[in-house]
Amino acid sequence: MTQATGSGTAAQIIDGKAISTQMKEAMKAEVVALEAKGIKPGLAVVLVGENPASVVYVRNKGKACTEVGIHSVEHKIPAETTEAQLLSLIDQLNNDPKINGILVQLPLPKHINEKRVLDAISPTKDVDGFHPFNVGKLAVGEALFPPCTPFGVIKMIEHAGVSMEGKNAVVVGRSNIVGKPVALMLLQKNATVTITHSKTKNLKEVCREADILVAAIGKANFVTADMVKPGAVVIDVGINRLDDGKLVGDVDYAPCAEVAGWITPVPGGVGPMTITMLLYNTINSAKRANGMVAETGL
Numbered sequence: 001m002t003q004a005t006g007s008g009t010a011a012q013i014i015d016g017k018a019i020s021t022q023m024k025e026a027m028k029a030e031v032v033a034l035e036a037k038g039i040k041p042g043l044a045v046v047l048v049g050e051n052p053a054s055v056v057y058v059r060n061k062g063k064a065c066t067e068v069g070i071h072s073v074e075h076k077i078p079a080e081t082t083e084a085q086l087l088s089l090i091d092q093l094n095n096d097p098k099i100n101g102i103l104v105q106l107p108l109p110k111h112i113n114e115k116r117v118l119d120a121i122s123p124t125k126d127v128d129g130f131h132p133f134n135v136g137k138l139a140v141g142e143a144l145f146p147p148c149t150p151f152g153v154i155k156m157i158e159h160a161g162v163s164m165e166g167k168n169a170v171v172v173g174r175s176n177i178v179g180k181p182v183a184l185m186l187l188q189k190n191a192t193v194t195i196t197h198s199k200t201k202n203l204k205e206v207c208r209e210a211d212i213l214v215a216a217i218g219k220a221n222f223v224t225a226d227m228v229k230p231g232a233v234v235i236d237v238g239i240n241r242l243d244d245g246k247l248v249g250d251v252d253y254a255p256c257a258e259v260a261g262w263i264t265p266v267p268g269g270v271g272p273m274t275i276t277m278l279l280y281n282t283i284n285s286a287k288r289a290n291g292m293v294a295e296t297g298l
């Protein structure tokens with residue numbers, strides 16, 4: 001872990017790229033050990049159409065699988081594919097023993113009902129953790145597949161060596177893919193959790209009480225230094241592209257790093273962790289499919 005630039009009291013940087021590399025090395029060794037038992041984890045990624053950002057995400061997921069030795073299959077199908085055809089592909093993947101994880105890259109073309117498609121993925125292969133069954137499992141503290149981005153947030157806090165137990169955690173944002181699941185995971189780790197959103201009153205004051213502050217808003221530099229408690233852990237999930245092309249998070253990084261105890265950068269923070277946790281969930285799925293115990297650590 002390195003020190004953020006600035007004054008002598010600057011925060012420790014939680015380096016998502018380094019943690020991700022470390023986790024991938026460990027997973028590589030685990031995949032080798034599984035292969036010795038005749039188990040090869042497999043991930044299927046389905047891409048409908050050619051959304052440029054999605055094409056890049058899918059390529060990166062395939063590359064990461066190769067890096068750790070996971071068998072990956074990309075199903076690139078045309079934008080005109082009907083919902084019935086897509087559902088039939090999902091059914092085929094649900095029944096393919098070589099596939100342990102199924103990921104449908106979002107967004108889908110408008111003529112396809114996203115919810116019907118995600119609900120069709122077998123909950124035992126739902127490595128994104130978006131199926132209502134897995135959302136429920138997370139809510140009751142028995143997560144099989146914790147959603148990847150929030151799961152990455154928890155792993156980063158753990159890698160920083162910070163205990164979540166008994167801490168005040170404030171999550172800004174209540175989306176189904178980040179805010180709500182990260183709040184449930186922090187609760188599972190025995191933090192005292194407050195979820196805030198666009199209708200929250202006195203947001204600044206609420207944030208200033210946070211020992212752990214997670215920003216998942218989607219607004220560039222929204223969290224300012226006066227919202228950060230001195231010494232707090234600040235996790236920035238946001239990814240925002242400015243007019244000049246620069247990528248920034250939801251946290252006004254440099255001034256907040258002067259106040260926080262730990263902080264994640266953008267890029268190089270939560271971003272790299274998302275794919276890493278997808279690999280983690282896929283390996284766990286392969287273990288379960290072969291009757292092995294697979295803990296999530298939550």
Ligand code: NDP
Binds near residue numbers: 172197199239274
């Ligand atoms: P959503 O747009 O779904 O949710 C944003 C949340 O922020 C909402 O709950 C909204 O409140 C809240 N919000 C908006 N404005 C305010 C405000 N002024 N004060 C307080 N709360 C506010 O976004 P996501 O959760 O999908 O994503 C959040 C960010 O994380 C984005 O920048 C996204 O790009 C990034 N992201 C990064 C990932 C990664 O891999 N690193 C993965 C996923 C997302 P309300 O509900 O009241 O509208």
